[in-house]
Amino acid sequence: MSESSSPRAASFPSSPGDPRVDVTQGGALLRSLTGPLARWLPRQRWFAGKGRPLAGLTLLSATELLPCDAPGYAPGLLHLLVRTRQSGPAPAAGDCYQLLLGVRAALPPDLMPALVGRPSEGPLRDRAVYEALYDPRLAAVLLERLRAPGRLGALRFDRAPGAEIPRGLTARALSGEQTNSSVVYGETHILKLFRRVSPGLHPDLELPRALAEAGCTRVPAPCAWFEASWPDGGGGEPLTLGVLQPYLAGSSDGWQLALHSLGSRADFSAAAHALGRAMAEVHTALAQTLPTSVLDRGQLEQTATAMHDRLAQAAGAVPELRPYRTGLGRAYAALAGYARGGGDCLAQRLHGDLHLGQVLRRSGEAHWSVIDFEGEPARPLADRRLPGPPVRDIAGMLRSFDYAACQHPDGGSWAADWSRASRGAFCRGYAAASGFDPLSTPEVLRAYETDKAVYEVLYEARHRPHWLHVPMTAIRRLAAATP
Numbered sequence: 001m002s003e004s005s006s007p008r009a010a011s012f013p014s015s016p017g018d019p020r021v022d023v024t025q026g027g028a029l030l031r032s033l034t035g036p037l038a039r040w041l042p043r044q045r046w047f048a049g050k051g052r053p054l055a056g057l058t059l060l061s062a063t064e065l066l067p068c069d070a071p072g073y074a075p076g077l078l079h080l081l082v083r084t085r086q087s088g089p090a091p092a093a094g095d096c097y098q099l100l101l102g103v104r105a106a107l108p109p110d111l112m113p114a115l116v117g118r119p120s121e122g123p124l125r126d127r128a129v130y131e132a133l134y135d136p137r138l139a140a141v142l143l144e145r146l147r148a149p150g151r152l153g154a155l156r157f158d159r160a161p162g163a164e165i166p167r168g169l170t171a172r173a174l175s176g177e178q179t180n181s182s183v184v185y186g187e188t189h190i191l192k193l194f195r196r197v198s199p200g201l202h203p204d205l206e207l208p209r210a211l212a213e214a215g216c217t218r219v220p221a222p223c224a225w226f227e228a229s230w231p232d233g234g235g236g237e238p239l240t241l242g243v244l245q246p247y248l249a250g251s252s253d254g255w256q257l258a259l260h261s262l263g264s265r266a267d268f269s270a271a272a273h274a275l276g277r278a279m280a281e282v283h284t285a286l287a288q289t290l291p292t293s294v295l296d297r298g299q300l301e302q303t304a305t306a307m308h309d310r311l312a313q314a315a316g317a318v319p320e321l322r323p324y325r326t327g328l329g330r331a332y333a334a335l336a337g338y339a340r341g342g343g344d345c346l347a348q349r350l351h352g353d354l355h356l357g358q359v360l361r362r363s364g365e366a367h368w369s370v371i372d373f374e375g376e377p378a379r380p381l382a383d384r385r386l387p388g389p390p391v392r393d394i395a396g397m398l399r400s401f402d403y404a405a406c407q408h409p410d411g412g413s414w415a416a417d418w419s420r421a422s423r424g425a426f427c428r429g430y431a432a433a434s435g436f437d438p439l440s441t442p443e444v445l446r447a448y449e450t451d452k453a454v455y456e457v458l459y460e461a462r463h464r465p466h467w468l469h470v471p472m473t474a475i476r477r478l479a480a481a482t483p
């Protein structure tokens, strides 16, 4: 395509105020992008369908945030929602992904690592199409949109009342191992873009907003967010696409702090105790603000069955797990036994994927903040919004102390003692602030810890096979324990 021809002519309208984009006109656009995206998508850390070949893509919506036909070096910016089709033994409905693509005639060398590809046909022919978040000029466009609420094509931008978002903050994309993608603006704000998206309010917007409104200071309060109307009209519920919140500059996450403590043979009990208190505060605020219920015998038995099913599924996918099925199943049978003996559990909204990487502390401060209320990314969104026992989150953090201890180079008894002391201190801190001691219902705690370790086996097998041994160490311990 020459510099003077217009890619928009062959693509789609994007006038402000137009709630829907006519994707029928996006056929040419999709054809031009399918080849490059089919090669690029499966390589992304956030691509959830690893291991199954990508069979096709459907364009659900396309919004032009900056014109893609500008001459010279001016970049264009496209927002796309695409649905994947994957082949495999059980053909799945496919996942919907959010893409932000930059478009330039020529890519400067510093942006080469962000290249998605150069389409060989269609409206973007011979253009460099690239991951826009790595281009500070394009990331800045997104921030400007978030500052000014309103609609653009399928997208709707909102801002919390009274939130201050300065203009012109410098953008830098985070490059770490992430389920989603984040951009830090001016070291004061951070935008998280959800990658695999589904209709329904996202818990990582819903829960921090609820907590902020309840006056809980443990969570950075969302200042702006954006969503899309469901492009094919189905479901009715919007898709949450991204959330901007204050950036806690100069903080370290609990994982880094735990590894430092292990490496320097320093005690972590005081930090773990404070962390237990922080989580108890978060749980208490969630229980006061959002609906709670009591899981009765039938529901707890169903929970135990669901845990059995998850184990069977995971063992189907990860052969290393198979020899431990009977031993692990005893933990779920003990939960069902607890229910039959008259035990019940309070259920409330939870963090859903609590681990040391989700808690932040500024250097020299004792105050823990909690981030990433997305829940376990592999679970369907509706499941992640269901209430559950607080012990589920507690089990997640206990597993995390164990994970950290496994990183200690000489392992051995010192690391095991560190883990035991940290786990105990966390539970004591939690009990002191909430009045509920997680160790008082050992059957429930063990069942949830086992369920989490099974999840981790699947997670590591899919994303970090070289770490599979970490949850497998716990699997062996949990399978051998007597209820």
Ligand SMILES: Nc1ncnc2c1ncn2[C@@H]1O[C@H](COP(=O)(O)OP(=O)(O)O)[C@@H](O)[C@H]1O
Pocket: 174, 177, 178, 179, 180, 181, 182, 190, 192, 220, 245, 246, 247, 248, 249, 251, 253, 357, 358, 360, 371, 372, 374
């Ligand atoms: N409010 C924040 N302040 C400082 N750092 C943050 C903040 N939110 C996220 N981060 C950093 O970004 C990383 C990824 O954020 P997270 O919400 O966990 O994303 P994901 O769901 O993709 O894992 C975190 O590990 C943390 O280092």
Ligand SMILES: O=P(O)(O)O[C@H]1O[C@H](CO)[C@@H](O[C@H]2O[C@H](CO)[C@@H](O)[C@H](O)[C@H]2O)[C@H](O)[C@H]1O
Pocket: 177, 178, 179, 180, 255, 353, 355, 356, 357, 372, 374, 376, 377, 396, 399, 400, 401, 403, 404, 456, 459
């Ligand atoms: O942080 P995410 O929401 O992306 O959570 C996923 O990735 C985590 C790893 O980054 C994974 O956590 C597991 O590894 C951690 C160490 O890297 C450890 O602290 C956790 O205890 C362990 O579960 C998490 O399970 C996954 O959902």
